[in-house]
Amino acid sequence: MDRSQLLRGTLDAAVLAVVGEQDGYGYDVLRRLRAGGLQDVGDASVYGTLRRLYRGGALTSYVMPSDEGPHRRYYGITDLGREQLRDARDTWADFNSAMSALLETQLEVTA
């Protein structure tokens, strides 16, 4: 199964979940996504997703000075973002159980 196709449809939820847990800047969010198991997530995809969610009002943003380099733009989740995250969780739970059931059925058929 093509993981990149799966990621494409679920990256919004993953980013919202990471930022919802704790505010973060671009590279920080990327690192936490990868640490969470999405090793193959692309940096450009994450930064683009952050900007899109920010434009859509799901994230807020603020700039913080950094001792280690350029100023960092942090993203935090908004109420709208939390709502979207809840919807995404429900959708994923439904989808997951449906897919699991289907795949289990297939396993039983082929077994």
Add this chain to the structure above:
Amino acid sequence: MNVTTLERPDVAAYLDAVRSRLADLPAEERDDLVADVEASLLESGEPPRLSPQEFAAELREAAGLSPEATAAPPHAPLDSLRSWLTSERVASWRSTARELAPIWWVARAYVFVVLLALVTGQDWPVGSGIASYPISFDIVVLVVAGAISIWLGLRAKRGPQPYRRVRFAANVALAFALLPVGAYSLSQLDYASLGGTLVYVEPEPGLAMNGLPVRNLYAYSREGTPLFDVLLYDESGRPISVLSDDDSSRRVLTDVNGIEIFNSFPIRYFEPGTRTVARPELAPPVTVPNVATPPLVLPPK
């Protein structure tokens, strides 16, 4: 350690190439996207795994932005210009310009200070009349303005800042003012400070007044009586003598030992072939003022 793209030209070049692929986006959107990428590239320290084109395409797609226009070759002049502006070559120029930015930060401080001086009715340089300052007031103002400008430049380098449009407009205005301010400043420099050579002119021997030679001196008493054979000395006691065109006919006084005395005035000339002064009283027409100040009286010995 505060790493910036000034220290990582490879990152600056990569970002410029990405930026050129986002040239069709509104400036603010583009700058925000690139600022996130810049901070991340500098922090991660890893070379990007995608080419700038691929990176920009992925960024666009994830950000829900329209893909870069890859339409037929541009026809309209505006399209050609846009295509040129987003080319790799212009991206490398921009990268070079970014490295040279500190020079501009200093130049704009100078332009700003000179403009401020002129607008407030000062001459430039303004400090020439302030003698009490141990160093030139101009230099102090310029150093302070330069430091502020560099600080602002470094801040802008480090990440997104407010009032981006205002700052951009101010930079453009100062860039336009650079040429007239430069021309004005050059016109204010004197010849010597432009590297010219000052020529020291050896003064002519003898007496001079306001640069013109004095060939004779005529002394009068306070009553207006012409005085003859007056011996003159300067403040150091040196005899004062003047040049003479024709020394052979000059009536030169001698002392008892036969030593010539050249500081006697007025200088008189003998008639040719004689040892006689024809008209000793001859003098330029002068009107001796009617002196009202009481004469000096020598103290009794």
